[in-house]
Amino acid sequence: MQSATEVLRKIIHIDMDAFYASVEQRDFPELAGKPLAVGGSPDGRGVVATASYEARKYGVRSAMSSRQALQLCPHLLFTKPRFEVYKQVSDHIRSIFRRYTELIEPLSLDEAFLDVTEDKAGIGSAIEIAQAIKDAIKDELNLTASAGVSINKFIAKIASDYQKPNGLTFIGPSKVIPFLENLPIDKFFGVGKVTAQKMKGLGIHTGADLKRFSEDELRRYFGKSGKFFYHMVRGEDQRPVRPNRISKSIGIEDTFSADIADRDEMMLEFKTLCDKLEKRLENKSKSGRTITIKVKFSDFTQITRSKTNFYDIHRGNDMYLVVQELMEKVNVENLRVRLLGVTMSNFKGPDYIPKEGRQLSLF
Structure with a gap:
């Protein structure tokens, strides 16, 4: 694998500061x-x-x-x-990104990776582009964003979080290894609280400590994640910025102001969720084969049930039929429910055809 210092890409990670709240x-x-x-x-x-x-x-x-x-x-x-408002703001932010590059990989409404190795404005400096984007977001939307600039996605992601809020952190090729070696282990992207505690129990408190472990040792302690940690601390990440990042699932859920206990009322809520999910699938030009429902009870325990069809579906009525079938296997008698959710996944078929619909196979 190439070392991090051989990679000459210029990657920016933009992360809005407390987006919805701001x-x-x-x-x-x-x-x-x-x-x-x-x-x-x-x-x-x-x-x-x-x-x-x-x-x-x-x-x-x-x-x-x-x-x-x-x-x-x-x-x-x-x-x-107010998700409609957040979506409008997010669209404006992405229009700002497109002034500099078409290589944009959105991760959510409020963050994205940009590859500006060859920028449209001919600026040449990823730091200047990141600052220009931050300035435009402030001037045009009166919001602040934090930016990380480095040679790959992993380092740029860490950098954007380093001086939040309203920060701009550049980690150049010669600084990547020293930066990672001195970074506290719980500041590494992908290391959660539980993993951080386990690492500290092994004497791993900084990147330098982690680097002393071989890949085999890390695999032994952390399973498949061990390989990721091994390359992570060496700044090695060859993933390209993917403009057409594929959504693995699209879902919707609702938490109720008061618990519901009546099954008919639950099914009415599910019907509403399915109709809303149909619109989300339309907006993404998606149809899928796997429907998953989520039921969270008043004591915060929850269950999920899924079914995979032999054909793609996207219409709310079709999804609701599957939900009805799944709910027949869920016992809610004498139980109170605080949240219901529906998710579509397994986008295997061609993109959704909005006008003609899709004819089901005879077999």
Whole structure:
């Protein structure tokens, strides 16, 4: 494998700062400077989608229950997500990216990789391009973004998180190895809390500590991830920026303001979710074969059930028929449900045909 220093690509990772919360604070000045959670509710129900930096100081994080968030920050404010607005802002941000390159790999609404090895504006400097993008986002949208610039995706991703918020970090070819060797192990992208604790138990506290282990040793301790960790700490990442990154699944879910216990009411909610999922599939020109449902109960336990069809489907009514079949295998008697979800995956067939639909095979 090539060493990191032989790779001459110029990669930028742009990551918006507390995206949903920042949009809300921009649009509603009374929320500015206050601890804010997007998603969840002040009665303790639901889950936080993202939190402002003022809330993060108290330990509030995304995917945290509202109840836990309120325990950490009793004066936390809540607001409902406005995904249509976030999508519009995201589209504007990507139009800014396209001023410099067509090699854009979105990871979500608020972050993306850009390959500017050959930039459209002929600037030549990835650092200048990253700064120009940050300036345009601030001037045109009144939002801030953090940027990481380096020789590959992995290093650029770490760099963008290094000086958040509103940071710009450049890690050049000669700095990659020293930077990684001195980096605390829990700052490495892909190393979660559990893995970090296991590594520390093995005496691995920095990249330099990790580098002392052979690939075989790391595989023995961490399974398949060991190979990733071995190359990670050496700055080796040959993955190209993929403009047409394929979604592996598209889903939708809803957390209710009050638990529901009636099966008919659940099925009505599922029908609504299927109809909404149809629109999302249309927007992505997708159809799929595997339907997965998620049911989360009031005690936060959850189950999933899936079925794979022999043909592609995309219409809400077709998905709902599968959901009905799956729900027949789920016992919800005397149980209260707080969340339902539907996900489509296994996009094997050709792209969705919106007008004519798709004729099913006789066999």
